Amino acid sequence: MTDPTSETSGEMSDNRAIRWSYMDHWRSAGPAGPIDQWHDRASMSTFLKQLKAAGFDAIDTFDFRFWQILGDYGSVANYQDFVQQHGLERIVNTFHAADYDVRNYAPHVPETHAAILEDFRLTMDRWSGIRLDNIIVMPATLYYDMEPVTPDKIKTTADLWNQVGELTLQWGVKLTCHHEFFCGIQSQPDLDLFYASSDPRYVNLFVDTAQHCIASVDPVDFYRSYADRVTGFHFKDTRNVDVGGDFRHRPDAEIMAPTTDKWFYEMGTDEGLVDFEAMMRAIRDNLYRGWITVEHDKANKSGGDYAESTAISRWYAANVLSRIYA
Amino acid sequence: MSIRRAYALDQWKPQFDDFVRRRDHERALKTIAVAGFSGVQLSSGSGRWAPLGNPDQIVANFGSLPAFSDFVRACALDGVAAYSVDLGQAFHEDLRGGADPGAPADRETVLARATWFADALAAWECQTIVVRPAPSGAAGAADEAGIDAMADCWNAVGEVTAQRGVRTVLRFDFLSSLRLDDGWDRLLEAVDPRYVGVAIDTGELAAAGRDPLAELARGGPPVEHVVLSNALQADELNEFTRPGAEFSVRQSGGERRIGRWFGELEQPGLVDAEQFLRALDAVGYDGWVVVNTAPSPHPATSALLSGYHLHRTLDPLVRSSR
Numbered sequence: 314m315t316d317p318t319s320e321t322s323g324e325m326s327d328n329r330a331i332r333w334s335y336m337d338h339w340r341s342a343g344p345a346g347p348i349d350q351w352h353d354r355a356s357m358s359t360f361l362k363q364l365k366a367a368g369f370d371a372i373d374t375f376d377f378r379f380w381q382i383l384g385d386y387g388s389v390a391n392y393q394d395f396v397q398q399h400g401l402e403r404i405v406n407t408f409h410a411a412d413y414d415v416r417n418y419a420p421h422v423p424e425t426h427a428a429i430l431e432d433f434r435l436t437m438d439r440w441s442g443i444r445l446d447n448i449i450v451m452p453a454t455l456y457y458d459m460e461p462v463t464p465d466k467i468k469t470t471a472d473l474w475n476q477v478g479e480l481t482l483q484w485g486v487k488l489t490c491h492h493e494f495f496c497g498i499q500s501q502p503d504l505d506l507f508y509a510s511s512d513p514r515y516v517n518l519f520v521d522t523a524q525h526c527i528a529s530v531d532p533v534d535f536y537r538s539y540a541d542r543v544t545g546f547h548f549k550d551t552r553n554v555d556v557g558g559d560f561r562h563r564p565d566a567e568i569m570a571p572t573t574d575k576w577f578y579e580m581g582t583d584e585g586l587v588d589f590e591a592m593m594r595a596i597r598d599n600l601y602r603g604w605i606t607v608e609h610d611k612a613n614k615s616g617g618d619y620a621e622s623t624a625i626s627r628w629y630a631a632n633v634l635s636r637i638y639a
Numbered sequence: 640m641s642i643r644r645a646y647a648l649d650q651w652k653p654q655f656d657d658f659v660r661r662r663d664h665e666r667a668l669k670t671i672a673v674a675g676f677s678g679v680q681l682s683s684g685s686g687r688w689a690p691l692g693n694p695d696q697i698v699a700n701f702g703s704l705p706a707f708s709d710f711v712r713a714c715a716l717d718g719v720a721a722y723s724v725d726l727g728q729a730f731h732e733d734l735r736g737g738a739d740p741g742a743p744a745d746r747e748t749v750l751a752r753a754t755w756f757a758d759a760l761a762a763w764e765c766q767t768i769v770v771r772p773a774p775s776g777a778a779g780a781a782d783e784a785g786i787d788a789m790a791d792c793w794n795a796v797g798e799v800t801a802q803r804g805v806r807t808v809l810r811f812d813f814l815s816s817l818r819l820d821d822g823w824d825r826l827l828e829a830v831d832p833r834y835v836g837v838a839i840d841t842g843e844l845a846a847a848g849r850d851p852l853a854e855l856a857r858g859g860p861p862v863e864h865v866v867l868s869n870a871l872q873a874d875e876l877n878e879f880t881r882p883g884a885e886f887s888v889r890q891s892g893g894e895r896r897i898g899r900w901f902g903e904l905e906q907p908g909l910v911d912a913e914q915f916l917r918a919l920d921a922v923g924y925d926g927w928v929v930v931n932t933a934p935s936p937h938p939a940t941s942a943l944l945s946g947y948h949l950h951r952t953l954d955p956l957v958r959s960s961r
Contacts, residue, residue: 342937359944366674366946400950621939624670631673632715 330601331639333630334371334405335364336547336608339619347613351381354395361399363620367627372396373406373606376448379439390442405604406447406545407440408491409433413454420452420473421459421466421497433477437484445486446604447544449519450474452490452498452507456561459497467503471510478515489517489544494527494555494576495566501530513542521547521608522587523577527555533591540599547608548592548626550578550585568611579609579622581629589634597638605630641925642957644949645678645720646671646942647866648691649933653890655688661700664691668714670939674946678720679711680769680866680929683756685730694759695732704762720927721767721838721864722760723810726752726796727774739774741781741789749792750799753807757800767864767927768800769838772809772826773817776880780819781826790829797834808864810838811854813846813900814879814889823849832860842868842901842931845909847879852918865919868931869908872897890934903932903941904948913952920956928953 339360340347350360364372379389386392393404411418411432418432419425436448452474453459459466478488490507492499498507508518518539524547525532536543559570567576580589596605607630612622651667652658658667671679684692690700701707711718726749729737733752738745756768773781773789781789797807809830817823827837837860841851855862878884878893892898904912919928930949932941 341940359940362947363940363943366943366950368673618937618939620937620943621666621670624673624939624943625666628669628673628715 329639331596331635332370332402332604333368333627334373334604334606335369335623336373336408336606336610337375338608338610338612340613341619351378351385354385357385357395358399361396361401363623365400367624368631369401369607369627371402371405371604373408373449374404375410376407376436376440377410388442389440393443404443404445406449406606407445408449409436411450413451413458415454415458419454419458420470421454423469426473426476429473430476430480433480437481437486440486441484445484447487447489447517447519448481449489449491449545450477451493451496453496456495456497456499456566457563460561462497462503464506467498467506468510470498471507471516474516475512476515478512478517482515487517487544488515489519491519491521491547492524492528493521493567494524495560495562499524499528499530499560501535504530504535508539508542516542517544518542519545519547521549522580522589522592523547523549523551526587527551527553527576528560529554529556533588533595536592537595537599540595540601543601545603546596546605548580548589548605548630549608549610550580550582550587550589551576552578552584552586554586568614575611575614575617577609577611579612579626580607581625581633589629590637593634593637642919642953643678643717643720643927644676644953645680645927645929646674646676646945647680647682647723647929647931647933649682649931650935650938650941652682652684653934655684655686659688659690664710665714667938668711668716670942672715674942675950676930676942676946677717678927678929679716679718680721680723680927680931681719683722683724683726683728685728685732693730693732694755697759704759708763719760719763719765720929721765721769722756723769724752724756725771726756727771739778740772740792741785743788743791746792746795750795753796753799754803757803757805760800760805761803766804766806767808768805769808769810769864769866770796771812771815773815773822775814775884776816776818776877777882777884778816780816781822786822786825786829789826790831794831794834797831801834806836806863807834808836808838809860810840810843810864810866811847811849812840812843813870813874814884815847816879818847818879827857827859830860836861836863838862838864838866840866840868840931841910841912841915842866842870842908846870846873846900848873851910851915855915855918855922862922862924863926865924865926865928866931867904867910867912867915867928868901869904869906869910869912871899871902871906871908873909899934901931901933903944904930905944912948916953916956
């Protein structure tokens with residue numbers, strides 16, 4: 314557990330290069346089956362206590378939680394106060410999990426851009442009550458909704474995110490891109506074209522170690538190539554590479570792929586494919602200072618337990634990765 | 640006050656075929672470590688499906704006693720805080736069956752087992768063996784001769800373990816036959832504090848209708864070990880005298896079908912953990928506090944919540960007593 318004095322010290326008085334946040338996927342057992350921490354304040358409190366006990370400094374969240382936050386806490390700022398009452402520093406990033414639809418919300422379809430921009434104006438305004446570092450997006454639709462993935466579609470997509478990134482900076486928040494293995498821009502050539510086509514002032518990269526690994530993109534090499542554009546990480550592991558085209562599986566690849574019951578795992582186990590120590594050395598070599606977010610969505614699938622996965626991943630961060638760079 | 644924090648592994652092994660793989664042990668120990676604890680308390684068991692249950696099984700699984708200690712430290716713990724042992728249980732390893740500490744004929748068996756465990760603890764530089772002083776309530780009340788025999792047995796055990804640098808402490812539990820005819824109080828008056836100390840288990844005492852704070856304040860053998868647990872229910876029906884109470888009462892909940900006799904420290908229950916820690920501070924307690932939340936349906940959650948609770952309650956006490 315972190316030193317209790319950290320509860321009052323805050324980021325500004327702390328010289329650590331790396332701080333650890335937790336992406337707030339969670340399930341626990343309720344009396345009538347699984348619940349998440351948004352069930353009520355008591356379940357949220359139990360969730361936050363466990364993160365604090367494990368030594369996390371902060372949390373990330375999804376901005377679609379806005380309405381639950383409004384209902385349960387009154388405002389985003391009030392919710393962050395609740396988080397801070399448990400000894401955590403703040404909410405660092407929010408993930409904008411849009412419901413992509415080529416009819417009205419598709420980055421490669423120019424006719425939908427106005428609606429997307431308006432969505433971000435609204436979202437940024439809703440979250441303006443707190444300081445956020447990043448708003449994270451999957452920058453393309455599902456792969457099958459974008460294919461054939463052409464250079465023109467990638468450039469159109471980049472044009473949109475240039476505009477969105479310029480817009481979010483008006484609220485002091487960086488737009489950063491997180492490439493799911495099943496999204497339209499996930500292969501190395503397409504990633505390279507996307508980052509060549511987008512403006513580094515407005516479009517940043519959020520490296521999810523597992524997603525790139527599944528898509529046969531080495532996350533360490535990828536990070537080293539684009540380190541100057543990286544504004545955050547999801548440290549997450551996988552045990553499977555998609556070698557059979559699951560990334561284009563309809564209607565869903567993430568939890569319905571016939572080949573793989575569970576794509577994502579907590580880091581810090583022998584079975585994982587991601588080389589986190591190499592990743593940490595790369596982060597050190599590039600003098601990155603800031604937040605690393607731990608994520609293991611769907612940890613409860615196939616008999617898993619979120620609390621245990623969270624403890625194991627945090628143990629690994631504290632006892633292995635922090636010895637490389639902290 | 641100098642308190643070292645440990646966690647009991649009991650909650651990870653609800654059944655004899657659970658918690659047998661190395662991977663399970665590793666994940667449990669890492670969870671304990673990251674939750675802010677520095678030690679682990681083992682519990683006795685027998686047979687090859689109890690890999691951490693006794694020295695023979697530990698050697699069979701890890702190759703040697705020091706290798707197990709290395710394994711614990713590799714999980715970022717300082718080491719083993721204590722072994723909680725029922726020397727009266729049947730062990731396949733010595734083929735001796737059950738033993739009654741109050742029966743002089745069983746003395747040799749109890750002493751041999753105490754030596755067996757104490758040698759392991761000494762190899763780990765662990766200084767505490769926590770023993771169950773008497774069988775469950777179905778055994779009936781001990782008369783004066785029985786209490787004297789029991790005291791003689793534990794004095795002898797304490798002397799033997801002390802020769803190996805290991806202190807013997809008696810832990811009362813809510814199924815104990817010592818609940819009958821003030822057996823626990825009479826035993827503590829009869830034992831020799833030179834050889835025997837006391838382990839307070841707050842939840843077990845509360846479940847038996849006893850006050851842990853009063854136990855801390857009483858004279859007699861010194862309190863040298865603490866198990867911090869929270870009883871959610873007391874055995875109001877005195878079911879501790881039922882045959883097989885370990886299963887029908889402790890595990891199955893007895894007639895009232897109690898789901899969990901013991902819960903999280905922060906749950907409303909019969910133990911005020913914060914108040915008890917303040918009392919420990921007041922008496923200048925110097926030793927291990929072992930949190931035990933068994934049985935728990937979600938061990939990792941219980942460990943993390945316990946870590947948080949101690950962080951919020953114990954840390955301010957430690958800071959104020961520096």
